[in-house]
Amino acid sequence: MIFLQVTTNTSPINYVMLFGTLAMLSLTLGIVFFVIFHQRKVIRFNDQLKKLEDDKQQILLNASIKFQEEERNRIAADLHDDVGPLLATARLYLNENLVNQEPAAQLQSIFSAKQIIDDAIQLIRNISHSMMPPTLKNFGLESAMSDLFQKINGSGTLNASVRFHDYRTRLKLEQELLIFRIIQELVNNIIKHSNAGFIHLTQNANATHSYFRLHHDGQGIVQTEFDRLNHVSTGLGLKNIASRIKVLNGRIFFEIDPSHTYYKVTLEIPKDSTY
């Protein structure tokens, strides 16, 4: 703060002082406007990034919802088409006339109904297992993966193998299920699209992360292709993988080896994920 009072003296205008001050003020205003415009530019850029991220989230969310609906439809179809007719048939065997039938016929009807109910139980069990594999729940990811790969190997069309190097402490069941689903989807894609001769899954870990790597010698995709497919509205599988990875706070890398003989897909999952 500067205090001055008006005097009675007059003198010609001092241009040096006037223009000097104006120059200083212009410089100041220049700095201020530069800061404002720079920040506006940064905010606009950030908004665009946020919008892109929101769009991606929306696509993932839609994919996830669509996937859930498809899964429900599949379960509904299984129950309606398989379990429903079986139970209806069992009911036919156990109708009101059963008491009026010959004892031998009665026994035959009861036996047939029992057979059908056993089939229905087996069907329901299969549906339940497809939702939550019992091996995974009871014995963990390593056993569940071995089980899955053994089944693939048993088909004889593909050589599938699993090797877990360091899985002494199990991840949480929810994490294991998500990893299982991701690998299941990846393996499914490899079987369907890649025309591979072998699939090999390896697991390893360090203090903070668990790593899962799938090798195969078929036609695969690389990271840029995965990112591109992830942003298009068609196709559910890769989006489900991306959304599950996001839930796990993990990362996924699609690579091809330098000799171009096989593809690698690596999952990086944090051990202390808040999930």
Next chain:
Amino acid sequence: MIKLQLILQILEKLNYLSEFLPLLFCLLFFKKINSKEIKVFFVYITFSALLLTINLITKFKYANIVVSITVVFEFVLLSMMYFYIIKSSLVKKLIIFSIFLFAAYWIYNFSKVNLQGFKFDFLTGAVESLFFTAVIICYFYEVMQYNFTIPLFKLPSFWVSVAFLIFFSGSFFLILYSKTNFNKPGFRDQFLVIISVITIIKNILLCIALFENKNLVLNKDINPIPSNLNLDTFQPLNNQTNF
């Protein structure tokens, strides 16, 4: 000639009146003065208005003492304000160091102030202007680096900084130039015109800062989520078995 004197006197009065404007805004939005930097700013505004009142009552009889005290308190209070605004620990340390250095210089210099006639301390004023210009540029640099969400013109600290940057950079050249020309006839009037215009602009910008502070506090109060909703127990994925 008479007209010129009249204009100068009006400008002088406007200058003094404008010094009270930020205090008026502070009192109007007193309840919104929540953050530490705005509290320090309020103290500074009150202090400035108080010193000006003393000067007006005593008809500038003790102007040199008042100016001398003003400079050191202005330096200390504005430094404290920027201490709270700026996040960089290095700049904070430099500010603290500068306060002590400046205070020490001021105590040494105060003994030399002529209590009878007016003697403007150019060096102190120039150092103060230069220091705050540098601090405000540091603040702008920090804002450019870290603030990506709120537009600058919605931040009270931005308007305060623009106000003081204009004031200190505008007065810096004047102070330097005045050292050799202050006693020339008519110089003080020209000095008064420029400094009055800069001071009025500064005080208007400070009022805008206080107004934006009110808006910022109001926006913080608006909570779109009802407080009676318990959202913490919501666990969307833990109980699901099928994804």
